[in-house]
Amino acid sequence: MKTGAQRILEKYGKDKTRLMDILIDVQNEFGFIPREITVQIADELGMSEVDVDQTISFYHFFSQKPTGKYHIYLNNSAVANMMGRNDVAAAFMKELGIKFGEVTPDGLVGLFETACIGMNDQEPAAIINNQIFTRLTPFRAKEIVRDIREGKSVNDMFVQDWGDGENRSDLIKSVVSNNIRKIGPVLERTFTAGQAIDKLIKMTPEQVIEEVKKSNMRGRGGAGFPTGLKWEFGRNAKGEKKYIFCNADEGEPGTFKDRVILTERPRLLFEGMVIAGYAIGATEGILYIRHEYKYLQAHLESILQMARDANYLGKNIQGKKGFNFDIRIQFGAGAYVCGEESALIESAEGKRGEPRDRPPFPVEKGYLDMPTVVNNVETLCAVVKVVLNGGEWYKSLGTTESTGTKLLSISGDCKFPGVYEVVWGFSINDILDMVGAHSEDVQAVQVGGPSGAIIGRNEFNRILGYEDLATGGSLIIISKHRDILNDIVLNFMDFFIDESCGSCSTCRITPTLLRNKLLKILNARGVKQDIEDIVEWGKILKASRCGLGQTAANPILSSLKNFRHLYEEKIQKNKEYDCGFDLSLAVKESCQVTGRVPNI
Amino acid sequence: MSQFVRFTIDGTECMASRGQYLVDAARENGVFIPTLCNYPGVKPKGSCRICTVKVNGKLMTACTTPVAEGMNIENESADINELRKSIIELLFVEGNHFCPACEKSGNCELQALAYRFRMMVPRFPFQFPNRAVDASHPRIIKDHNRCILCKRCIRVITDESGRSIFAYRKRSASVEVVVDPKLGKQLTEDLAQKAMDVCPVGSILVKEKGFHVPIGERKYDKVPIGSDIENMQSTKI
Ligand code: SF4
Ligand code: SF4
Ligand code: FES
Numbered sequence: 001m002k003t004g005a006q007r008i009l010e011k012y013g014k015d016k017t018r019l020m021d022i023l024i025d026v027q028n029e030f031g032f033i034p035r036e037i038t039v040q041i042a043d044e045l046g047m048s049e050v051d052v053d054q055t056i057s058f059y060h061f062f063s064q065k066p067t068g069k070y071h072i073y074l075n076n077s078a079v080a081n082m083m084g085r086n087d088v089a090a091a092f093m094k095e096l097g098i099k100f101g102e103v104t105p106d107g108l109v110g111l112f113e114t115a116c117i118g119m120n121d122q123e124p125a126a127i128i129n130n131q132i133f134t135r136l137t138p139f140r141a142k143e144i145v146r147d148i149r150e151g152k153s154v155n156d157m158f159v160q161d162w163g164d165g166e167n168r169s170d171l172i173k174s175v176v177s178n179n180i181r182k183i184g185p186v187l188e189r190t191f192t193a194g195q196a197i198d199k200l201i202k203m204t205p206e207q208v209i210e211e212v213k214k215s216n217m218r219g220r221g222g223a224g225f226p227t228g229l230k231w232e233f234g235r236n237a238k239g240e241k242k243y244i245f246c247n248a249d250e251g252e253p254g255t256f257k258d259r260v261i262l263t264e265r266p267r268l269l270f271e272g273m274v275i276a277g278y279a280i281g282a283t284e285g286i287l288y289i290r291h292e293y294k295y296l297q298a299h300l301e302s303i304l305q306m307a308r309d310a311n312y313l314g315k316n317i318q319g320k321k322g323f324n325f326d327i328r329i330q331f332g333a334g335a336y337v338c339g340e341e342s343a344l345i346e347s348a349e350g351k352r353g354e355p356r357d358r359p360p361f362p363v364e365k366g367y368l369d370m371p372t373v374v375n376n377v378e379t380l381c382a383v384v385k386v387v388l389n390g391g392e393w394y395k396s397l398g399t400t401e402s403t404g405t406k407l408l409s410i411s412g413d414c415k416f417p418g419v420y421e422v423v424w425g426f427s428i429n430d431i432l433d434m435v436g437a438h439s440e441d442v443q444a445v446q447v448g449g450p451s452g453a454i455i456g457r458n459e460f461n462r463i464l465g466y467e468d469l470a471t472g473g474s475l476i477i478i479s480k481h482r483d484i485l486n487d488i489v490l491n492f493m494d495f496f497i498d499e500s501c502g503s504c505s506t507c508r509i510t511p512t513l514l515r516n517k518l519l520k521i522l523n524a525r526g527v528k529q530d531i532e533d534i535v536e537w538g539k540i541l542k543a544s545r546c547g548l549g550q551t552a553a554n555p556i557l558s559s560l561k562n563f564r565h566l567y568e569e570k571i572q573k574n575k576e577y578d579c580g581f582d583l584s585l586a587v588k589e590s591c592q593v594t595g596r597v598p599n600i
Numbered sequence: 601m602s603q604f605v606r607f608t609i610d611g612t613e614c615m616a617s618r619g620q621y622l623v624d625a626a627r628e629n630g631v632f633i634p635t636l637c638n639y640p641g642v643k644p645k646g647s648c649r650i651c652t653v654k655v656n657g658k659l660m661t662a663c664t665t666p667v668a669e670g671m672n673i674e675n676e677s678a679d680i681n682e683l684r685k686s687i688i689e690l691l692f693v694e695g696n697h698f699c700p701a702c703e704k705s706g707n708c709e710l711q712a713l714a715y716r717f718r719m720m721v722p723r724f725p726f727q728f729p730n731r732a733v734d735a736s737h738p739r740i741i742k743d744h745n746r747c748i749l750c751k752r753c754i755r756v757i758t759d760e761s762g763r764s765i766f767a768y769r770k771r772s773a774s775v776e777v778v779v780d781p782k783l784g785k786q787l788t789e790d791l792a793q794k795a796m797d798v799c800p801v802g803s804i805l806v807k808e809k810g811f812h813v814p815i816g817e818r819k820y821d822k823v824p825i826g827s828d829i830e831n832m833q834s835t836k837i
Contacts, residue, residue, distance in 0.1 A: 048759075050767035050780040057770045335771070352768065357646045357664035502749070502768070502775030503647045509690045512773055513724050537724075540686050543652045543659050580725055 004029055005037045009044050016045045017368065019055055019350030023062055024291075024331055028130075031071070032063045058352040058501075060114065060334030061291050068103045068110030070148050074126040074136075077116035077253045078491040079411050079476060084137070085124040091138035095145040109148055115336065115495055116253035117292040120411035120476070121179045121418050129154045130294045132176050134163075166263050171299040178260045179418025182434070184405045185389075185397065186268075186382050187421045193267040194312050196387045200275055201320040203387075208279040209235060212383055214391025216403040220378035220473070221247060221339075223547070224466050227379055233363040234280035237371035242282035244273050245367065245374040247344055248289040251336035252449035253495060254474035257407040258377040260419045262289070262296050265381060266303045270327060272380030274312065275387055277325040280373055285327040288344050291334050300329060336499040340546045341374040342366075343501065354501045355546035378407050378473070398424035402465035406473055410435050413442070413479035428460040428469075437477050444484060444563070446476040450492035451551035453558040454484070484559060485522060485566055492555035493518060500548060507549030510540050514556055526571040527578050534560060607671040622662035622673065623651055632826035633675055634684060634713055636691075636800055637750035638663040648750050650687050650713070653680060681717065688714050689722035696728065696745035697801075703810050704802030706818025710748060711801075712825035731776075737784040739792040740804055747777050747803040756798045757791060759783055766795075777803075 008025045012018035022041060026033050033056055042052045056062045061073075074080075074089055093099060096109055103110040119125035122134040131154045133144065147157040155173065162168040163177040180187065200208065213228030234242065246269065250258040261269055273285040289296070304327055307313045317323045335353045337343045342356035345367045366372025382404055386394050395403045402424035408431070411417040415436025422431075428447075432439045439460060446454045447464075448471040455462070455469075462469050478488060493515040500507045517534050520526050538553035560567055587598050605618050609631050616625035621644060626633045636648035646661035653662045654674035662673075674680060691710060699705045731744040753766040754777065765783045769776050787795070795804045815821070 046761065046763070048763040048765065048767070048780045048783050050769070050778055050783075051764045053778075054764075054767040054769060058768075352771070357644065357661065359666065498772055500772040502771045502773070503645070503751075504649055505647065505687055505690055505694075505748070506649050508749070508773055508775065509694045509727075512727075513690075513693075516725070533723075537686075540683060540690070543649045543683055543687070545646055545649075545661075 001030065001034065001037065002040060005040050006044075009041065014044055016047065017349045019045070019052070020330065020333065020347060022350075023056060023059075024333060027062055027333075031069065032066045035064070038064075055350060055352055058335060059291075059332070062333050066103060066107060066110070067112070069108050070129055070154070071110040071112065072126055072128050072144075073112045073114040073117075074100075075115070075117045075119065075124065076113045076491075077120065077123070077495075078488050079120045079254065080116075080123040080125065081487060081491065082412060082478075082482065083123040087138045088124045088126075088136045088141050091141035092145070095142055109145070114292075114334070115498065116251070118250055118256040118259045118290070119176065120254050120256055120409065120474075122177055123411075127292060128157075131155065132174055132295055133157075134175055134177070135160070166299065169299065171302055172263070172296060174295055176259075176263075176295075177418075178264055179416075180260060180264070181416055181418040182420040182422065184421035184423065186378070186385055186405055186407070187261075187265065187419075191265070191268055191384070193271065193307065194310060194318075196271050196384045197274060197312055197318055200278055200387055201318050201323065205235060205279045205281065208275060208387065211386055211391040212279070215386045215394035216391075217379065217382060217386065217394060218402070218466060219376055220382070220406070221376035224470060227375065227383065230363065230373055230375075231276065231279045233361075234282075234371055234373040237280075237364050239369075239371040241284070241368075241370050242280055243367045243370055243372040244276045244280065244282045244285040245341070245344065245348070245372055246273055246285065246287045246377060246380055247339065247341060247374050248287055248293070248377050249332055249336075249339040249344060250290055250293075250377070251339045251499075252451065252472055252474055253492070254409060254411055254446065254449045254476045255472060256409045256411075257419050257473055259293055259296075261377050261381060261407075262293060262300065266300055267307070268381045268384055269377055270304065270307055271312070272375075272382075272384045273327055274317070274325055275383055276373060276375060276380060278323060280371075282373070283324050283326070285325060286330050286348055286367070287327055288330045288332060288338070288348055290332050290338075294331060297329065297331070304329070335501075336495075337501045337546070337548050340548060343546070344374065345372060352501065354503050355548075357545065399463075399465050399467065401467040406464065406471075408464075408471075409474045410477070411475075412446075412477035413437060413482070414477045422464075424465045426464050428455070428462055428464070428475075431464075431475065432460065432477070435477070437479075441479050442477055443480045443482060444478040444488075446474075446478065446488065447471050449474045449476075450495055450555050451547065453554065454478075454488065454562060455558075456562045459562070484563055485518065485570075489555045489559050490515070490518060490522070496548065496552040496555070500552070504544045504549050506540050507544040507552055510537060511552045513537060514553055518556060521567060521570050524570060524572070525582070526567075527575045528571060529577045530571065531560065531567055605667055605669040605671075607667055607669070607673060609673045610676050616667050618668075619666050622653065622655075622660075622665050622667050622671075625667040626662065626673075626675070627829050630830060630832055631675060632829040633662045634716070634826065635663055636709055636713070636748065637752060639752045639756055639798060642752075642755040645751050645755065648687070648691075648748065650684055652683060652687075684713075685717040685719060686723070688717055688719055689724055691748045692719070693722050693724045693726045694729070695747065696731065702746065702802040703805055704746075704799075706815055706821045707813075708802060708820075709800035709825060712820035715820070716824045716826060734779065735807075736781075737779055737787065739787050739789065739807055740779070740784070740795060741807055742777075742779050743803050743805065744776055745803075746801045748801055749775055749777060750800060751777070752798050752800065753777065753795055753804060757795045759786070765791075 042049045124136045125134040160175045167174045217227045218224040338347045338353040343353040347353040362372045408420045614629040644663040646664040651662040734742040
């Protein structure tokens with residue numbers, strides 16, 4: 001075991017900042033990270049044990065106990081539940097004779113829950129030994145357990161045919177489907193590798209930034225910061241070395257467009273990174289991908305190699321003297337907060353994914369304290385088209401405030417879940433028509449994931465765009481028969497509670513208190529005061545450091561705003577206030593022990 | 601560029617050196633901004649959020665934000681004070697704080713802030729978490745019940761080669777601050793005392809020593825926290 005760990009440590013040059021890669025390899029090789037290896041890593045890297053431990057214990061996919069020869073991570077997102085995940089979960093538990101969080105006594109199978117894995121268009125889904133299994137049914141769960149017991153490898157356990165497009169290729173071989181339902185100018189098929197680089201090298205970096213500024217493009221991650229401006233800051237920032245990061249952490253439940261781009265258009269994405277690197281003067285690009293997409297690793301590595309072979313990456317790219325740029329892939333290990341750009345950088349440095357205080361912003365002081373520009377996958381793809389067709393062309397698409405196109409990840413109760421590339425300016429009603437959902441059957445649409453807003457039918461005429469309904473691109477359609485508070489809001493609150501990095505007092509504590517209030521209301525014990533408390537307490541979260549904490553009350557606050565009647569129906573009538581203390585609950589345990597009946 | 605910047609706190613004109621963090625800049629002008637996780641001499645890590653102010657209308661932590669020319673800072677408004685009070689209450693309900701039984705009572709910054717902000721009883725339900733007391737180290741006791749996870753110990757206390765002795769473990773509501781099993785055993789007497797002094801609450805205690813200064817004569821027993829700053833003649837430049 002020790003020699004195995006030693007080999008891994010040497011592979012990464014015993015570099016502390018590559019701790020994530022070291023731990024990922026250890027986890028993959030041994031199925032968990034044993035304490036003795038933690039100590040070994042600490043000693044070799046000149047760290048203390050608790051220092052290594054604080055990184056390990058932060059990430060969902062690192063385990064300090066054996067996870068079984070086969071480890072099943074079943075998604076528990078709201079949409080997975082809508083699509084029948086609970087029956088699948090029950091089937092797994094029954095067949096394996098264990099609960100979630102446990103490993104079978106023979107050490108063969110571990111069963112775990114995991115937050116949205118980016119497969120909302122084909123739920124219920126699970127990750128088994130880094131392979132994705134989609135569209136699960138209780139029957140399929142039984143088959144999988146049978147195959148495991150027969151000792152089949154995960155790759156031999158597929159009975160479905162491979163998914164569409166590149167999912168069928170030798171280096172992926174996955175049952176995942178891309179479900180691209182609408183192609184626009186960014187996703188279009190005619191792009192070939194190197195097209196934009198040929199044009200790029202005839203431009204100066206300033207000209208590139210100028211074109212991007214002209215396009216009025218705003219970052220596609222959700223915050224909507226103007227891309228050209230960010231690049232200009234990056235270009236002007238001083239540092240020995242600069243970095244481009246592509247944020248492919250895609251953790252917002254309901255979003256999966258990056259997965260599709262990584263599968264189908266990685267050349268486009270890499271070219272976007274090269275362009276960004278050229279524009280700001282960076283020599284290294286880091287593509288940070290969430291661990292859930294590890295199944296795409298071989299595919300992506302091979303395309304990077306092809307780009308190097310063709311000199312689209314490497315030294316003096318396409319003969320342009322001094323134009324050096326290469327890309328490496330950094331995987332995460334399961335933490336939604338790493339989608340926040342400074343947390344992503346911390347994680348890439350081998351640390352806990354805790355957001356940094358700002359200022360300084362990453363463009364001044366980012367990865368390894370060097371100027372760093374972090375862009376979203378979709379943004380980097382779109383800039384390729386700006387270089388090819390010009391900023392004016394891009395600007396001509398969409399609306400004044402929101403130029404260009406947007407990739408939407410659409411899931412939930414509709415006929416055609418998948419990825420749609422639309423020009424900005426679509427209304428929710430247009431979208432419902434497009435995806436095969438009858439607006440009279442639809443009760444609500446969750447726009448922008450849990451941190452976004454849940455809107456009702458009276459708002460379906462609103463327009464997607466920065467001027468009205470801004471969104472990172474996820475839309476979850478919720479039909480009439482769903483119970484919004486139980487199925488959606490509670491699930492989202494649990495999500496935020498689990499995913500807080502735990503550093504801010506506000507974000508670490510308040511969401512749990514809000515969730516308890518919600519549960520009280522759902523259990524018919526709520527009073528009017530509880531609704532008022534929720535609104536007041538929700539405000540505290542605004543003082544949190546990052547977007548996660550600042551929006552962690554949104555599931556409750558936005559449903560309370562737009563579906564207040566659901567709350568009001570459930571609270572006790574004629575009771576304005578209670579002391580919040582439940583005597584019968586408080587004495588329940590002692591009554592059980594003493595065998596007494598409470599005299600209340 | 602001038603070395604000094606002008607800004608206002610609650611409408612009062614102030615002046616400080618460029619680049620100073622807001623808490624320090626305020627202090628120099630005789631204005632107290634409450635802090636918990638901040639500690640002089642180490643990089644700030646805005647984790648307790650108690651120092652939140654509004655800078656030009658935006659919520660920012662004063663311990664991490666450098667002062668800049670023309671900033672309008674809101675520090676003593678009803679909103680901000682209410683927010684701070686609720687954060688103190690959050691910290692009280694998150695752990696188990698039984699002040700009368702705590703060695704740090706009277707020297708505890710959390711308790712002192714609770715008095716200053718006139719907390720009577722927290723508006724939030726007590727969580728009564730099940731937390732352990734770790735007495736496995738020869739010189740210190742780490743009482744998880746009282747830890748407010750401010751990271752001061754993590755940032756201040758390291759061994760000679762800069763390795764952390766204290767560190768976070770896990771995340772979200774299950775976060776805890778633990779002591780390195782090996783380095784914790786090697787903790788010197790001085791470092792143990794320093795760790796206890798660095799901790800704003802009674803989560804790190806030196807073993808076999810207690811109540812050296814009697815209750816009633818401790819730091820915040822007679823004057824509220826922050827009064828030293830407020831009583832100071834403002835050192836206007
Ligand atoms: S808001 Fe939450 S997730 Fe963000 S830094 Fe604070 S504790 Fe971490
Ligand atoms: S032990 Fe004390 S100093 Fe360390 S994090 Fe906890 S409260 Fe802060
Ligand atoms: S003192 Fe500023 S956040 Fe804690």
